[in-house]
Structures are given as structure tokens and as C-alpha cells.
Amino acid sequence: MIENRPWLTFVSHFSLLLGIGVVALPVWVALVASTHPSSAFGAGEIPLWFGDQALENWRSVFLGEASSGVDVPVWYMMLNSFIMALGITVGKLFISLLSAYAIVFFRFPFRGACFWVIFITLMLPVEVRIVPTYEVVANLDMLNSYSGLILPLIASATATFLFRQCFMTMPGELIEAARIDGAGPIRFFFDILLPMSRTNIAALFVIMFIYGWNQYLWPVIITTDDAYYTLVMSIKRMLAVDQGDIEWNHVMVTTLLAMIPPVAVVIGMQKLFVKGLVDAEK
Amino acid sequence: MNLWQGAVLMSVYFPHKKLPYLLVLPQLVITLIFFLWPAEQAFEQAFYQEDAFGLSREFVGFDNFVYLFNDPQYYKSIWVTLVFSFSVAFSGLAIALWLAVMADRVIRGKLTYQTLLVWPYAVAPALAGVLWWLLFDPSMGPIALWLQYFGVDWNHFLNGDQAMTLVVISATWKQISYNFLFFLAGLQAVPRSLIEAASIDGASPFKRFWTIVFPLLSPTTFFLLVINLVYAFFDTFGVIDATTQGGPGVSTATMVYKVFNDGFIGLDMGSSAAQSVVLMFLVGVMTVIQFRYIERKVEY
Amino acid sequence: MSDVVLNNIGKTYPNGYHAIPSIDLTIEEGEFIVLVGPSGCGKSTLLRMVAGLETISQGDLMIKGAKVNDKEPADRDIAMVFQNYALYPHMTVYANMAYGLKNRGESKEVIAEKVTSVANMLGLEELLERKPKQLSGGQRQRVAMGRAMVRDPKVFLFDEPLSNLDAKLRVQMRVEIRQLQRKLGTTTLYVTHDQVEAMTLADRLVVLNKGKAEQIGSPMALYNKPATPFVAAFIGSPSMNLLPANLDEQGICLSDRLSLPLVHDHRGSIIWGIRPEHLEVVDEANADFALRIQAVESLGAETLIHGTVDLGVKQEPMVVRLAGPHWPEINSLLWLKAPLDHWHVFDAVTQQRL
Numbered sequence: 001m002i003e004n005r006p007w008l009t010f011v012s013h014f015s016l017l018l019g020i021g022v023v024a025l026p027v028w029v030a031l032v033a034s035t036h037p038s039s040a041f042g043a044g045e046i047p048l049w050f051g052d053q054a055l056e057n058w059r060s061v062f063l064g065e066a067s068s069g070v071d072v073p074v075w076y077m078m079l080n081s082f083i084m085a086l087g088i089t090v091g092k093l094f095i096s097l098l099s100a101y102a103i104v105f106f107r108f109p110f111r112g113a114c115f116w117v118i119f120i121t122l123m124l125p126v127e128v129r130i131v132p133t134y135e136v137v138a139n140l141d142m143l144n145s146y147s148g149l150i151l152p153l154i155a156s157a158t159a160t161f162l163f164r165q166c167f168m169t170m171p172g173e174l175i176e177a178a179r180i181d182g183a184g185p186i187r188f189f190f191d192i193l194l195p196m197s198r199t200n201i202a203a204l205f206v207i208m209f210i211y212g213w214n215q216y217l218w219p220v221i222i223t224t225d226d227a228y229y230t231l232v233m234s235i236k237r238m239l240a241v242d243q244g245d246i247e248w249n250h251v252m253v254t255t256l257l258a259m260i261p262p263v264a265v266v267i268g269m270q271k272l273f274v275k276g277l278v279d280a281e282k
Numbered sequence: 283m284n285l286w287q288g289a290v291l292m293s294v295y296f297p298h299k300k301l302p303y304l305l306v307l308p309q310l311v312i313t314l315i316f317f318l319w320p321a322e323q324a325f326e327q328a329f330y331q332e333d334a335f336g337l338s339r340e341f342v343g344f345d346n347f348v349y350l351f352n353d354p355q356y357y358k359s360i361w362v363t364l365v366f367s368f369s370v371a372f373s374g375l376a377i378a379l380w381l382a383v384m385a386d387r388v389i390r391g392k393l394t395y396q397t398l399l400v401w402p403y404a405v406a407p408a409l410a411g412v413l414w415w416l417l418f419d420p421s422m423g424p425i426a427l428w429l430q431y432f433g434v435d436w437n438h439f440l441n442g443d444q445a446m447t448l449v450v451i452s453a454t455w456k457q458i459s460y461n462f463l464f465f466l467a468g469l470q471a472v473p474r475s476l477i478e479a480a481s482i483d484g485a486s487p488f489k490r491f492w493t494i495v496f497p498l499l500s501p502t503t504f505f506l507l508v509i510n511l512v513y514a515f516f517d518t519f520g521v522i523d524a525t526t527q528g529g530p531g532v533s534t535a536t537m538v539y540k541v542f543n544d545g546f547i548g549l550d551m552g553s554s555a556a557q558s559v560v561l562m563f564l565v566g567v568m569t570v571i572q573f574r575y576i577e578r579k580v581e582y
Numbered sequence: 583m584s585d586v587v588l589n590n591i592g593k594t595y596p597n598g599y600h601a602i603p604s605i606d607l608t609i610e611e612g613e614f615i616v617l618v619g620p621s622g623c624g625k626s627t628l629l630r631m632v633a634g635l636e637t638i639s640q641g642d643l644m645i646k647g648a649k650v651n652d653k654e655p656a657d658r659d660i661a662m663v664f665q666n667y668a669l670y671p672h673m674t675v676y677a678n679m680a681y682g683l684k685n686r687g688e689s690k691e692v693i694a695e696k697v698t699s700v701a702n703m704l705g706l707e708e709l710l711e712r713k714p715k716q717l718s719g720g721q722r723q724r725v726a727m728g729r730a731m732v733r734d735p736k737v738f739l740f741d742e743p744l745s746n747l748d749a750k751l752r753v754q755m756r757v758e759i760r761q762l763q764r765k766l767g768t769t770t771l772y773v774t775h776d777q778v779e780a781m782t783l784a785d786r787l788v789v790l791n792k793g794k795a796e797q798i799g800s801p802m803a804l805y806n807k808p809a810t811p812f813v814a815a816f817i818g819s820p821s822m823n824l825l826p827a828n829l830d831e832q833g834i835c836l837s838d839r840l841s842l843p844l845v846h847d848h849r850g851s852i853i854w855g856i857r858p859e860h861l862e863v864v865d866e867a868n869a870d871f872a873l874r875i876q877a878v879e880s881l882g883a884e885t886l887i888h889g890t891v892d893l894g895v896k897q898e899p900m901v902v903r904l905a906g907p908h909w910p911e912i913n914s915l916l917w918l919k920a921p922l923d924h925w926h927v928f929d930a931v932t933q934q935r936l
Contacts, residue, residue, distance in 0.1 A: 015381065106298060173666055176633075183685050195673075213406070232408055235409065252416065255409050262406075
């Protein structure tokens with residue numbers, strides 16, 4: 001800042017450290033809780049320092065020998081989560097790249113209508129139309145399947161909207177140069193458009209992956225078969241036992257495992273993540 | 283920059299007839315099947331009364347809506363939604379703004395601070411709820427026990443206000459990172475020359491913030507307010523479902539939670555569909571506000 | 583054989599706007615044609631119609647005797663240099679230049695050979711592996727030209743290629759473009775709004791105004807005998823002094839107190855013009871009129887004197903261009919003579935030269 005005021009600098013750092021502490025507090029406690037035997041939680045208070053059961057808890061949860069309420073091991077649900085998250089991400093990117101390309105670079109009858117049909121989905125998160133969507137998916141016999149987990153969540157226009165913005169900023173002369181160079185629409189798409197949008201695609205990939213991984217309500221509703229449980233929703237099943245019977249140490253291991261992939265993505269690809277986030281709301 | 287620009291022509295495009303249809307087809311099909319069809323069904327169902335087993339239904343006109351708007355429980359859920367959303371929005375904005383202002387001030391370690399503050403964005407709402415539940419668990423959570431030590435009888439399983447507090451804290455915790463990023467970007471976009479001019483005019487850092495920076499930040503603030511309300515309305519389902527399941531009673535049952543609850547648990551399809559329709563209308567209004575705002579932003 | 587023929591070419595937009603009513607132009611092989619005019623005159627539209635980037639609403643466009651109205655840009659055997667260069671930002675200089683050849687299915691060896699030889703000609707050898715954003719403005723301009731040249735097209739199209747360069751580089755590139763074109767002998771169509779560029783580059787100029795060709799001819803023909811006041815004002819810097827007047831038995835009557843003798847059988851309102859460099863400073867006795875000096879711009883080699891001529895009812899602005907330095911006083915009178923053989927007289931109604 002302009003003046004040098006040591007006490008203000010001190011306040012700044014102090015506030016930030018305090019903020020970081022408060023933000024990290026629940027994860028710290030969860031980490032501690034994950035290292036104790038389940039008997040430790042009946043004693044009336046959560047221990048505040050690490051116990052000695054860390055390895056055992058993490059191993060047993062990960063390999064699924066002792067999770068209550070769920071019959072498949074955590075690694076299996078993790079796999080499901082990955083399939084769902086990647087399916088949603090890739091699916092969204094695929095359909096929205098194509099449709100944004102059509103809408104921006106072509107003129108065709110009913111273009112406006114297509115635009116509106118697609119963009120109207122911007123308005124409605126799946127939570128709002130949850131019951132009828134469930135019925136449609138049930139009618140299509142897609143309950144308890146990966147396509148049932150993935151396809152309905154692809155029907156969102158955010159990515160299309162974004163790519164449309166990104167494509168519209170592309171200088172028209174580039175397309176003309178490509179046309180003179182003899183590139184048709186398909187060549188243009190692969191040779192020019194995709195390489196030029198790769199940062200946007202990557203940024204969106206990060207955001208979509210987090211969105212996909214963190215889906216909760218939809219998997220809860222359409223999966224009754226444990227084989228299709230995802231990690232995030234399995235928490236609900238683990239907590240759906242009597243209050244006293246919740247195995248907090250195992251729940252916390254699962255929670256932490258469910259957090260690790262998206263958090264790692266955010267921290268590891270912070271630049272792309274921030275770009276994706278800011279673009280998505282522009 | 284905005285949705286209504288759909289009609290604006292880009293002057294350069296490919297002269298092909300069939301290809302564009304092929305390109306929009308996948309998205310159109312997905313949208314028709316998983317969006318328009320369900321939305322249409324919701325509209326239709328909102329005018330029917332179905333028995334609990336789904337075997338028969340009869341047309342009841344606007345009865346579902348009439349019933350809905352005469353149901354004190356529905357008004358209660360609207361109230362819960364409002365209290366919840368505005369609490370989340372305001373506490374999230376206030377804390378994030380404070381942290382962003384502080385982070386904007388520091389010269390060293392800015393990126394490290396940012397990293398350590400933004401990661402909760404990646405945590406699923408349901409998990410955020412579970413994490414805070416553990417801290418506030420009445421029989422063993424450290425914060426609950428600490429509150430009880432000071433005479434606060436904390437039990438969010440029995441006390442509706444405390445349950446609300448818990449879900450607000452969980453939802454806010456997750457959203458701070460998002461607000462923080464946008465506030466920080468907004469602060470960094472404030473022209474340095476303006477701050478320098480103000481300090482030459484003798485304004486203290488505190489005064490500078492309230493007279494220069496905060497007014498310039500108001501577009502960001504308004505935008506975040508809308509986004510936060512939308513977030514609290516829809517994306518926090520997981521927080522509520524994982525921790526309180528709308529309880530105790532209906533003290534944390536927001537409108538979205540009630541759609542789910544009446545539809546899947548109560549099996550009252552007509553009412554659930556009517557609520558969906560009301561929510562769709564509400565989202566529509568919010569979307570328009572959002573885009574109106576963006577439209578204005580472009581003119582700046 | 584003439585190379586490019588525009589036969590009654592016109593452009594009407596779907597909203598009914600007539601951008602270009604009708605233009606006829608025959609371009610000989612190897613000729614350097616410059617389309618010049620103010621912004622919005624339709625010169626870029628015309629160029630883009632030749633390129634195939636805009637559809638042609640009427641008329642025929644022939645390249646080497648074949649009608650190409652409905653051909654794709656890539657099939658017209660043309661190459662274009664864009665105002666902002668339109669280099670593919672994610673490709674290296676080499677890939678940028680090779681892209682068109684690659685799409686044509688040329689072999690790797692042929693591409694390498696052609697790109698290298700053009701790169702040598704333009705002095706781009708060192709830059710082939712760079713990306714456009716690592717290049718200076720002048721280098722980008724050169725790459726854009728190289729991309730056009732490797733294809734060895736029948737026609738080069740330039741759309742204001744120098745307008746993004748600074749003044750010094752612009753002069754340098756202007757000379758270079760002219761030399762390259764001479765060397766390659768490729769028919770060239772060049773669009774600019776800068777009349778200096780137009781004059782120095784063109785074999786023939788097409789001055790466009792509101793979609794119409796005001797005049798087509800060599801730079802000197804346009805300078806010496808502009809067909810319309812528009813061309814007269816557009817060509818030459820500073821531009822020609824144009825004054826409204828009346829032609830009658832006495833000659834050119836600028837006002838009731840000032841007339842210039844001329845024998846001509848046209849009668850009625852006219853526009854009388856004289857270039858600033860053709861006015862002569864004389865003593866009061868030999869003068870045609872006096873200029874009240876308002877501003878003096880000394881450029882060393884020449885001096886521009888801005889002032890007004892008192893016509894009684896109104897003051898008409900006029901500029902005089904004198905060689906060498908001069909220091910006349912502001913507000914003083916400068917006595918001027920307008921030699922008869924440098925007069926330009928236009929009909930005020932038809933706007934045609936008399």
C-alpha cells in the first residue's frame with residue numbers, strides 16, 4: 001500500500017492467518033478423528049491430538065473391510081466418482097464445444113430456436129426439477145447405471161455459453177485466412193479453434209470436474225445398487241444409522257478421501273481453476 | 283457478453299447447410315430428453331393429483347397451487363429459505379471481503395494465502411456439512427462442548443435455531459473461497475492512481491476504503507450477492523441433507539429441500555411438481571436479474 | 583490476356599443496403615491496382631468480394647478468364663494479407679506459412695522448399711520457429727506476406743496491410759512491397775485509405791466513393807486531371823483548395839467583388855479548384871486575390887500557410903504551399919496569383935470536370 005504502517009501490515013497477516021486457521025479447523029479435526037478407534041468417540045469428546053489407529057482406519061476404509069451401511073469398499077466408490085466426474089466433464093465439453101461452434105460460426109434456419117432451447121437450461125439446476133427428471137430416467141431404464149448418473153447432468157448450458165463467448169472474441173480475419181488457406185469447417189475446428197481454445201477448455205475442465213465429483217443429490221436418488229455409489233453420496237448412507245452407531249473415524253476417512261481429488265485439482269491447477277471460475281461467471 | 287445477444291450476427295461464418303445441425307444435435311437431444319421433457323412433466327403433474335402408489339391420477343386444475351399457497355408449511359419453507367440464503371450471503375460476503383482486503387494489502391505471500399483460502403471451494407457441500415457436524419456434535423464435538431462449558435445448551439438435533447446456525451456456518455465456509463477470489467480480483471482492478479490521488483488528498487487507509495474502494499467494488503458485490511443467493515437456494519441441498527435433513531421439524535427445510543422431501547419421501551407428486559414450477563419461475567426471475575446486471579456491466 | 587475482370591460487379595446486403603451499385607474494372611497481368619477511398623466507401627467490401635469472403639450480388643468476376651463468382655476462396659487461386667495480419671497465434675511462423683500448402687495436400691518436401699525460399703526472400707529464416715506473439719509488428723507483417731507468397735497465387739489481395747505499423751516502418755514496407763511485386767510480377771489488388779500509399783504503390787488507382795468508382799487511372803493522371811471534386815480533394819496533400827463559384831461571360835465569378843477571367847461556354851454554378859502548391863506569391867499589382875494569414879506551419883523544406891480569402895459575403899479558407907522556410911506575419915495579407923493552367927473547374931451539379 002501507499003504508506004508504511006507496520007501495525008496495519010500486522011493486522012493483515014494476522015487476519016489472514018486467522019482466516020486460514022478457521023477455514024482449516026474442520027479438516028484438522030477430521031484428520032485427527034480419522035486416527036482414533038471408533039471407541040474413542042463414545043467417551044464423550046473428540047480427542048484433539050492424533051491417535052494411533054491412522055493406518056488401520058485408512059486401510060480398512062479404503063479396502064472396505066469395515067464401512068457401515070455400504071457394502072462396497074471406498075476405492076470402488078472412488079472409481080465410480082471418477083467415472084461420473086470424468087463422464088460429466090468430457091460429455092459437457094464435447095457437446096458444448098460442438099454446439100457453440102455451430103451457433104457462432106454458422107448461419108442456419110432455427111439457429112435462434114436452438115440457441116434458446118439450449119440456453120434455457122442455464123436457468124434450471126437439476127435440484128429444481130429433480131422429481132420429473134428422476135421419472136424420465138426411470139422410464140428410460142437408466143437407474144443404477146453410469147449413463148443415468150452422467151447424462152442428465154450434462155444437460156447444462158454453462159459450458160456452451162462460455163465457449164460461445166470465447167469463440168465470439170476470435171478475430172473474424174482468422175477464419176477468413178483459414179478459408180483462403182483452404183481449411184473447411186472441420187479442419188478449422190481441429191487446426192485452429194481447438195488449439196486456440198485449449199486454455200479455456202482446460203480451465204473449464206477443472207471447474208466441471210469439481211462440479212461432477214461433488215454431485216450429491218442426483219446420485220443419492222438414482223442409485224440404490226451399491227455398485228454405483230459414489231464417494232460423496234456414500235456419506236449419507238454411512239450416516240443413516242442410529243446416532244450412537246455412526247463410526248466417526250471411518251466417516252471422516254471417507255470424507256477426507258472424497259475431498260482429496262477435487263482439492264488437489266484446485267491447489268495443483270490454481271491458475272486454471274481461477275480462470276475457469278472467473279470466466280464461468282463473466 | 284450477454285444472453286440476449288443471440289441475434290447479433292458475426293460477419294464471418296461458414297456457408298454450410300447440414301453440418302451445423304449435426305453439431306448442435308447432441309446437445310439438443312440431451313437437453314430435450316433430460317431437461318425439456320422433465321420440465322414439461324413437472325408442469326403437467328402440477329395440475330394433477332396422484333395417489334401415493336402412482337396408480338391413478340386426476341386432473342385438479344390449480345388445486346395443487348391453491349393448496350400450496352394456503353399451506354403454512356410452505357410459507358415456513360419460504361421463510362427458512364430467506365433466512366438461510368441471506369445469512370449465508372451476508373456472512374460469506376462480509377468475511378470474504380475482509381480477507382480479500384487484507385490479502386490485497388500484503389505484499390509477500392499473497393499467492394500462498396490465496397491457495398490456503400480457496401481450497402474449500404472444491405469440497406462437496408454434503409462433506410462440508412459433515413465436517414461441521416463433527417465440530418458441533420452435541421455429545422462430543424469440540425465446539426459444542428466448549429459452548430456447553432460457557433452455558434450454551436447446544437443441541438442442533440433439538441434446537442431449530444441452532445440447526446439453522448450449523449447449516450449456515452457450513453454453507454458459508456464453503457462459499458468464502460469463491461467470494462474471496464472475486465473480491466480480490468475486484469480490488470486488484472481498482473486503479474492504483476485513484477488510491478494514490480486519495481492519499482495525496484489526505485484520506486486515511488480506512489477512509490480510502492469506504493469512500494473510494496468500496497464504491498468501485500459495488501458491481502462485484504452486487505454480482506456476488508446474486509450468485510450467493512442462487513448458491514444458497516440450490517447448491518446447498520447437500521449441506522442440509524447430510525446434517526439436519528430439514529429438521530428438527532421443518533426448521534431447516536428450504537424450498538428446494540421440500541421439493542425433494544415431498545416428492546421422494548412424502549410421495550406427494552402433485553405438490554412437489556407445483557413447487558418445482560414455482561421454483562422454476564423464481565430461477566427465471568433471478569436469471570433475468572443476473573443478466574440484466576451483466577448487460578449493465580458491459581456498458582461500464 | 584487480362585487477369586482479373588470485374589464486370590458490372592455489385593453488392594446488396596440482405597437488409598437492402600446497396601454497398602456497391604456497379605463497378606467495371608479490367609486488371610492486366612502483373613498490374614498493381616490500388617483501391618483507395620475514405621472509410622466506408624466500399625473498398626474493403628470490393629476486395630473481399632474478389633477474395634470470395636463476401637458473396638457477389640450482381641455481375642461477373644473473372645480470374646484468368648474463368649468465372650469465379652461461386653468458387654470458394656481457396657479455389658480462386660488468390661492470397662490475401664489482412665490488416666491485422668490474421669496469423670494463427672498457436673502456430674509457428676513456419677506452420678503459418680505452410681498451412682495453406684498442407685491443406686492443398688502438398689508433400690512435406692515441397693512445402694519445406696517453398697517456405698524456405700520465401701523465408702529467404704523476406705529475411706525470415708531466423709524466425710521460422712517463433713510464434714507470432716514473439717514477433718515485432720514489422721516481422722508479423724512480413725510473415726503475413728510470406729504466407730501469401732508461398733502459395734504462388736495468381737492474385738495478391740492486400741487489405742490495408744500497413745495501417746498497424748508506425749510511420750517509419752510503413753514507408754520502409756511500402757517500398758519493399760512495391761519491389762517484391764515487381765520481382766514476382768503477380769497481379770495485385772491493394773486497399774488503403776492513405777493517399778500517399780496509394781500514389782506511391784499503384785500502377786493504376788481506383789478512387790471509390792460511396793461504392794462508386796469516381797475515377798480510375800494512373801496516379802499522375804488523377805493528380806493532374808481529377809475527374810470530380812471528390813478525387814481532386816482526395817488526391818494530393820494538403821488537399822486542393824475548392825471554392826464554389828459561378829461561370830458566366832466574364833469568367834469565374836467567386837463573389838461580386840472577385841472574379842477570374844476565363845473563356846468557356848459553360849454557364850452556371852461550378853466548383854473552382856487550385857492546389858496549394860500551384861499558388862504563387864506575387865506583388866499586389868499582379869495578384870488575383872489576397873490571403874489573410876491565420877496560421878503558418880513551417881516544415882523546413884516547405885511552408886504551409888493557412889488563411890482566408892475575403893469574398894465579401896463570406897470568408898473562404900485556403901492553403902498555400904511554398905518551398906523553403908517563410909516567416910510571414912499572422913493577420914497580414916499575402917498576395918497570390920493562381921496560374922490559369924493549374925485551374926480545375928467542375929460542374930457543381932454533375933460534379934464532373936469541365
